[in-house]
Amino acid sequence: xxxxxxxxxxxxLPVFCYSLEKISDDDLSLVTGQNGVSISxxxxxxxxxxxxxxxxxxxxxxxxxxxxWGVCDTDGNAVEDRCGAxxxxxxxxxxxxxxxxxxxxxxxxxxxxxKSREIINTATDATFGGDVAxxxxxxxxxxxxxxxxxFSYSYVTSNEARPTDAGxxxxxxxxxxxxxxxxxxxxxxxxxxxxx
Amino acid sequence: MLQRIILTTAxxxxxxxxHAELADLTESELSDVSGEGIALVFENFQMEMKGxxxxxxxxxxxxxxxxxDQELIPNAVNVGIAQYYISGTGSNLGSALDGKLVNLGRxxxxxxxxxxxxxxxxxxxxxxxxxxxxAIAMPTHVxxxxxxxxxxxxxxxxxxxxxxxxxxxxxDDGSFHGERFDIGYRINRIFDNNLSSVKNVNxxxxxxxxxxxxxxxxxxxxxxxxxxxxxxxxxxxxxVQMNFYASELIFESCDLDGGNCxxxxxxxxxxxxxxxxxxxxxxxxxxxxxxxxxLEVRIHELPAPGDTRSGGGSIAANGLKPGSDAATWDWxxxxxxxxxxxxxxxxxxxxxxxxxxxxxxxxxxxxASLKNLQIQYLEVISHDI
Numbered sequence: 001x002x003x004x005x006x007x008x009x010x011x012x013l014p015v016f017c018y019s020l021e022k023i024s025d026d027d028l029s030l031v032t033g034q035n036g037v038s039i040s041x042x043x044x045x046x047x048x049x050x051x052x053x054x055x056x057x058x059x060x061x062x063x064x065x066x067x068x069w070g071v072c073d074t075d076g077n078a079v080e081d082r083c084g085a086x087x088x089x090x091x092x093x094x095x096x097x098x099x100x101x102x103x104x105x106x107x108x109x110x111x112x113x114x115k116s117r118e119i120i121n122t123a124t125d126a127t128f129g130g131d132v133a134x135x136x137x138x139x140x141x142x143x144x145x146x147x148x149x150x151f152s153y154s155y156v157t158s159n160e161a162r163p164t165d166a167g168x169x170x171x172x173x174x175x176x177x178x179x180x181x182x183x184x185x186x187x188x189x190x191x192x193x194x195x196x
Numbered sequence: 197m198l199q200r201i202i203l204t205t206a207x208x209x210x211x212x213x214x215h216a217e218l219a220d221l222t223e224s225e226l227s228d229v230s231g232e233g234i235a236l237v238f239e240n241f242q243m244e245m246k247g248x249x250x251x252x253x254x255x256x257x258x259x260x261x262x263x264x265d266q267e268l269i270p271n272a273v274n275v276g277i278a279q280y281y282i283s284g285t286g287s288n289l290g291s292a293l294d295g296k297l298v299n300l301g302r303x304x305x306x307x308x309x310x311x312x313x314x315x316x317x318x319x320x321x322x323x324x325x326x327x328x329x330x331a332i333a334m335p336t337h338v339x340x341x342x343x344x345x346x347x348x349x350x351x352x353x354x355x356x357x358x359x360x361x362x363x364x365x366x367x368d369d370g371s372f373h374g375e376r377f378d379i380g381y382r383i384n385r386i387f388d389n390n391l392s393s394v395k396n397v398n399x400x401x402x403x404x405x406x407x408x409x410x411x412x413x414x415x416x417x418x419x420x421x422x423x424x425x426x427x428x429x430x431x432x433x434x435x436v437q438m439n440f441y442a443s444e445l446i447f448e449s450c451d452l453d454g455g456n457c458x459x460x461x462x463x464x465x466x467x468x469x470x471x472x473x474x475x476x477x478x479x480x481x482x483x484x485x486x487x488x489x490x491l492e493v494r495i496h497e498l499p500a501p502g503d504t505r506s507g508g509g510s511i512a513a514n515g516l517k518p519g520s521d522a523a524t525w526d527w528x529x530x531x532x533x534x535x536x537x538x539x540x541x542x543x544x545x546x547x548x549x550x551x552x553x554x555x556x557x558x559x560x561x562x563x564a565s566l567k568n569l570q571i572q573y574l575e576v577i578s579h580d581i
Contacts, residue, residue: 090485091431091432091483091484092422092429092430092431092432092482092484092485093429093430093431094422094423094429094487095422095423095429095484095485095486095487095492096484096485096486096487096488096489096490097485097489098485119303127239127240127299128239128299128302128303129299129302129366129372129374129375130372131302131303131304132303132304133303133304135303137237142241148258152261154261154262155262157485157489157490157491157578158485158489159485159486159487159488159489169488169489170489171489171490171491171578171580172261172262173262173491173578174260174261174262174263175260175261175262176258176259176260176261177258177259177260177261178257178258178259179255179256179257179258180245180247180248180252180253180255180256180257180258181253181256182243182244182245183242183243183244183245183246184241184242184243184244185240185241185242185243185297186238186239186240186241186242186297187238187239187240187241188236188237188238188239189236189237189238189239190234190235190236191234191235191237191306192232192233192234192235193232193233193234193235193306193308193310
């Protein structure tokens with residue numbers, strides 16, 4: 001068995017060696033920044049419910065009665081129902097928490113692009129109104145449409161981190177519930193700035 | 197065992213090929229590396245959210261939630277964003293967005309996210325002494341002392357020419373769309389809890405040829421009494437400069453679909469320079485959540501005479517320098533002269549008419565301004581109603 005593998009490895013080695021060649025400086029200078037990535041996709045948060053808190057009997061995990069998986073469909077059947085992801089942050093030594101609560105829904109986009117771009121200002125390129133710069137920047141091309149489907153969250157302040165903590169109380173500052181598409185145009189250019 | 201040896205040999209041979217590519221960094225090369233921040237420029241930018249009610253894509257419905265009325269059993273208050281836009285100038289209050297693009301930030305004066313040296317910001321004194329400060333900043337004003345003053349533009353004039361002011365963002369000059377934007381919201385409040393739909397209301401806000409030059413948010417960590425219990429606690433501190441300049445600011449109300457607009461209230465040459473917190477004089481702003489889960493926002497109290505932070509000495513009863521501790525008196529004098537101040541001004545308040553202010557006759561109520569407001573203490577705590 002070992003012998004077999006041995007032969008296999010030796011068989012591969014020379015192939016690796018011969019397939020690699022040095023690139024000369026001349027060859028390298030011909031390589032241009034043919035770059036760029038286009039990304040399309042969607043982000044989904046807790047589309048089918050969230051695990052935080054529910055008093056609905058239908059939401060109790062059938063295998064473990066101590067776990068409650070909220071199902072968004074039954075949200076509203078009981079007062080304590082919650083549904084969606086929660087991100088809580090405490091910025092102070094004492095006191096309570098800020099949280100993004102009941103974050104759920106879908107965000108999809110098509111044609112977000114990433115590429116590096118060399119900015120050369122010429123008289124014919126009026127994009128920057130004559131600002132002169134010799135810069136290579138990261139260019140994020142914004143998608144033409146970003147589509148929200150039942151995308152919602154609440155920004156809340158609360159006294160405890162988890163809704164299941166004893167004595168928990170929270171206050172909703174605001175929330176959003178987005179359905180539909182947002183139109184965008186343009187690029188975001190990112191580059192370093194010096195101020196150490 | 198033999199297997200591994202061979203594999204290792206193969207790996208070594210792979211390394212040896214790339215060995216020549218690695219070279220030591222010299223001391224002088226390393227010394228050129230600096231902690232640099234991130235600069236952002238939005239190029240040819242436009243963004244629009246448009247509800248179906250006002251002619252957007254079918255199904256578009258953007259709601260602000262979490263607001264309830266004061267009924268015994270509270271009803272959710274249904275607030276919809278009928279339209280939100282940020283675009284180049286000339287959008288005619290958001291109704292003609294095609295091709296209206298804008299740059300936010302200039303290549304030589306971009307939006308920045310940077311770490312600053314607190315000692316450099318306030319000469320080693322104040323809340324950010326020996327701290328590093330995270331700063332998120334919009335393009336800066338033209339520095340009138342150190343940079344050629346002829347580079348700036350009047351902040352609120354939509355046809356400002358170079359050399360007319362301190363803003364670095366340029367208005368649309370006909371050939372270049374510039375860095376000033378139109379921005380607006382159309383908000384619909386829809387009653388759906390058995391109340392008559394005639395109560396439905398719409399409120400619109402539009403800013404024309406606006407910029408936020410000089411705005412920044414600075415964050416650092418420190419200790420302060422964030423919940424008025426006379427004990428300092430570690431917290432995030434802020435100093436915020438919120439500048440908003442607009443050639444026109446318009447408030448109006450229309451039908452829910454954007455038609456039939458009533459007469460409007462307009463502010464011409466609106467300029468707001470809001471200074472929240474003043475770290476140099478130990479007045480950071482803190483935002484906390486108290487034990488009840490309520491929001492607490494504070495701009496901390498100016499140190500009183502006798503406090504070591506303001507020199508430790510006393511101020512005479514008549515407030516004059518003779519009779520006061522000279523260093524302490526100078527500290528307060530410096531605060532009133534050079535402390536951060538809030539300014540708000542409009543050149544003309546107009547009532548009536550529709551569309552952009554330049555479009556038709558309006559009743560003029562003249563100018564109004566609020567200058568040099570200093571906040572010595574501010575406490576805002578939310579409560580349930």
